[in-house]
Amino acid sequence: MELNEIIKQLPYSEPFLFVDELLSADENGVTGTYTFKENLDFYKGHFKNNPVTPGVILTETMAQIGMVCLGIFLLNNELQSDTVIAFTSADMEFLKPVYPNEKVTVISEKMFFRFGKLKCSAVMKNEAGQEVCRGILAGMITKRL
Amino acid sequence: MDRKELTEKLKEIIKPYAANTEAHENLTEETDFIKDLNINSANLVDIVLDIEEKFDVVIDNADMERMLDVKTAIEIIETKLAAK
Numbered sequence: 001m002e003l004n005e006i007i008k009q010l011p012y013s014e015p016f017l018f019v020d021e022l023l024s025a026d027e028n029g030v031t032g033t034y035t036f037k038e039n040l041d042f043y044k045g046h047f048k049n050n051p052v053t054p055g056v057i058l059t060e061t062m063a064q065i066g067m068v069c070l071g072i073f074l075l076n077n078e079l080q081s082d083t084v085i086a087f088t089s090a091d092m093e094f095l096k097p098v099y100p101n102e103k104v105t106v107i108s109e110k111m112f113f114r115f116g117k118l119k120c121s122a123v124m125k126n127e128a129g130q131e132v133c134r135g136i137l138a139g140m141i142t143k144r145l
Numbered sequence: 146m147d148r149k150e151l152t153e154k155l156k157e158i159i160k161p162y163a164a165n166t167e168a169h170e171n172l173t174e175e176t177d178f179i180k181d182l183n184i185n186s187a188n189l190v191d192i193v194l195d196i197e198e199k200f201d202v203v204i205d206n207a208d209m210e211r212m213l214d215v216k217t218a219i220e221i222i223e224t225k226l227a228a229k
Contacts, residue, residue: 076166086187088185088188089187108214112194112199114190114194115189115190115193115209116186117186117187117191
């Protein structure tokens with residue numbers, strides 16, 4: 001499957017799209033990247049005069065690359081208008097700060113995809129290859145809830 | 146395994162997912178997972194996967210769709226166990 005096709009199917013847009021590129025996708029997992037542009041709005045307030053990427057945004061980035069992109073791949077690229085996506089749980093650890101203009105790589109492995117629930121184990125690395133964030137994420141990608 | 150034993154085992158599986166602990170304490174065969182225990186569809190999947198593991202059975206999509214209350218869950222597990 002064309003990796004760009006997966007990104008085109010994502011139900012997000014600016015300023016809440018946190019996927020730039022997918023490097024690989026298969027039955028067992030995905031790898032993708034995102035660069036946190038310095039003009040992203042939340043940097044104005046997190047923190048005052050000291051921009052650091054919020055943990056919730058790192059979590060969202062992990063979910064969009066690691067879970068939603070993988071889910072679209074597993075559904076054979078068929079994200080249709082009646083497909084429901086819901087983020088249902090995350091158990092995260094934040095290991096290092098991520099600053100504006102940093103490029104991160106998310107590597108996600110499928111734990112299971114059954115009855116519409118996709119559960120993944122994912123890590124996020126910075127350009128130096130250091131783990132900045134890791135966790136277990138789950139969501140529903142299904143025709144109905 | 147008799148029905149009472151099976152119900153107790155199922156009750157133990159459900160416990161970590163039941164948002165309504167009082168309804169879980171008072172669980173009967175009539176208890177509905179979603180309406181009574183406030184379990185969402187994502188946790189319902191976890192319960193079904195735990196049932197598969199604990200009872201060593203395989204639940205298919207059709208069973209999953211019906212498994213919305215304790216009574217139906219027990220009946221499905223009993224059928225699966227009998228078929229083994």
